[in-house]
Amino acid sequence: MIKKFNVELEGQLEFYEQYLKVVNPNLTYEDIFRNNSDGILNANLLEFKLNITDLNACLFQAIKYLSSMRIKGEPIPSNILLVSLNTATIYLYKSEDYLDEIEKVYIGGASRKNVGFFAKDYVSKLEYGENQSDEFSLIQLLRENKYTKIHIDENCIVGWAEKYYRENPQxxxxxxxxDTTGKVRIIGEIREPDKFKEYIYPYAGKNNVRFQYLMDRLNDALQKKNLGAFYTPEPYVDKSIELVRQAIARVPQGNDYIILDRCAGTGNLEKRLTDEELSHCIVSTIEYYEYKVLLxxxxxxVRYIIPPTEKEDTFNMGLVRGADALSEEYINNPVIKQYIDNPKCTVILFENPPYVETTSLEHQRTKQSVTSSAWKNTFVVKEMKKEVKGAVSNDLSNAFIWSAFKYYLRQPTDSYVVYSPVKYWKSQHLINKEFLSGFAFNRRHFHTHIDACIMCALWSNVDANIEAIKITGYDIMANNRLSLPVELSIVRVHELFSTKYYNKENFEEFSYDGILTGLNGLEADSDVKCRIKPLYSKEMLGYLVADSVGFDNPDAKSSLLVAGRYNGNGCYLKRDDYLSKLPMFCASRYILYNREWTERARIMKSADGADKFFNDVKNGKLNQFLLKCLVFTCFEMQNHMRTFIGSDNRFYRNELCLDITNGETIASKDLKKIKIGEKENELFEMWKALLKWAKKTKNYNPTFTYGVYQIFAELNTFTRDEETGENKPDYPELNGALKSLKQKVKEYYITEIVPTLFEYEFLK
Ligand SMILES: C[S@@+](CC[C@H](N)C(=O)[O-])C[C@H]1O[C@@H](n2cnc3c(N)ncnc32)[C@H](O)[C@@H]1O
Incomplete structure (x- = not known):
């Protein structure tokens, strides 16, 4: 008797439950349910239907799964089993018979648009419900571990490279x-598979030109760290060539010119230049396989490539001898020097320098410490450090920019067309030159996942102190075309919050026997390294962090806490003088509510408007604005002030919230002075509802004073639904109220707070 199912998932689970016992009881559902498929069990891809009505469509769906597995660098199971649950029938196909289809790329979900595909006959049909020998065959199949070999091409090579480096970290x-050309001829896994010999065919191409646009993504982890290779997409290359042509137009009559790209990668920037323009180019790159493709x-x-031919010793541990643009040898390269020393030659640099910022969170997350970066010990970086101080030298691209002006550009008609986030000019003031023209591009399209602004600028070699520039921004659309242009301004930043706005610890009475907190608002673990002393004072309201000019890692750089934060970088707030500090907190939340690519890495925090701000605070002009900042602060989730009893036995109360169950808070008292408009009213009403639900929760403590964050973190609990695996809120009303408040707070921030933050240059 064949069991009938109403729900596919039910039948599927029962199938696995039965057969895993005899195939491999150690396998879990997590091992099996991969790639959004119905299951991969040893070298079998299974596709379940209650009743298979169209074998062609069902097989095509399976083929699409296999196609996506190849792209991700996953071995392709040799068997495809289409399971018709309610008839207990399995149709067996062999993936090698469909290799051509598997090696295509499909857009959209595997279960969509599957009609119109014609399959060959199935290899066998197993009636596993009623026929014992068929069931025996099925078990034998499920135990098989044979894979179908695939061909490496540009669609899948990144996936296989990632698998290779993951499994072979060294x-x-x-x-x-x-590759098989040149002097080195290290054959490599793709041409002579060893680890992957069961999974891939040897790649037959002699060179790696086919992978020219992917060479950055094929780097091993160490190279990713040191080479900062993020390739430029074609639509942006075309725009930047407009700037190069402007630079060429500046070449004085009768002059020769060179276009130097010291970090050309596989030559993306140059590929679309005309032959005449190319005949002026000098290119090089440090990474060996890029160099081979470039060559x-x-x-x-091109006029010259460094080195022009491959020598016996060119390959130097994956790098190209003589092509490290930051080495002394390169600066003294005689061929480049002959042009630099020729007054009748104009020098144009056209570069997208490698981008590695060792202090960035991106970098630290992968545990790459500041000291381990090889480029930090290069000649150029050492020379740069003699002239520019501070964090500026933590940035690899800055070494390129600095050295461009130092060693290559000499005449006023020389130019530099350079890709880089604007901070080298805007906040770090690495160069003070005349800006001629420029574009803003979205960093996401340079093989990254970050929406942020990259500037491509044309600088002339003329000293100038410019305060603001305008550039035209372009995103790239799904059809690989440029979006409509947006005009963006970039204004320089001079003063930091910390120097102008942070409070000095001028409490009349205080002691250092208090507590320190962590980012989550609770007392910090006792084993963390504390960078400040645990100050306690009756006059102290809390601690505010609004650190760094940019918006990298905004949550760690922006805090409001009931006591000092263990790693500092903020200032204590005084109970009688905290309001004028809140715009810093508000400004530090900007990127959360303005996530467009044009904002990150373009807009920054500054204290440049401090004089005007202090003046207008004094004369009362900003009274209402400061109260609006307080409204926002009370409702913003990053306000991590909580009420609790500290290990010093003191009661810490959150006073920047509107819970007056246990008496007025500082915020509730001060907000009596706000002129309540429609928007404030709406927020206050939402807060009342929220607090009402919060009080009905199990964890609610009636002696506490709750802000939004503490309600979210301690009262809005969830329970895991065993059937679906989802986390469900225990208090849907409370959960809903938190969500709606969030949306309203965003609207309030954008209309009521942001314009004034710009006016007073908290945001710039
Ligand atoms: C951001 S990529 C740009 C590549 C190409 N120009 C483009 O725009 O697509 C930077 C390149 O600089 C190379 N590079 C990194 N450090 C270098 C160094 N010290 N000297 C020369 N090239 C370097 C990397 O290998 C990488 O190809």
């Missing part, structure tokens, strides 16, 4: 990619 790019593609077209 491996270098040469071990994976290799192959542009070697015969």
């Amino acid at each position: 491996a270098r790019k040469a071990d994976f990619i290799g 192959e593609l542009l070697g015969s077209k």
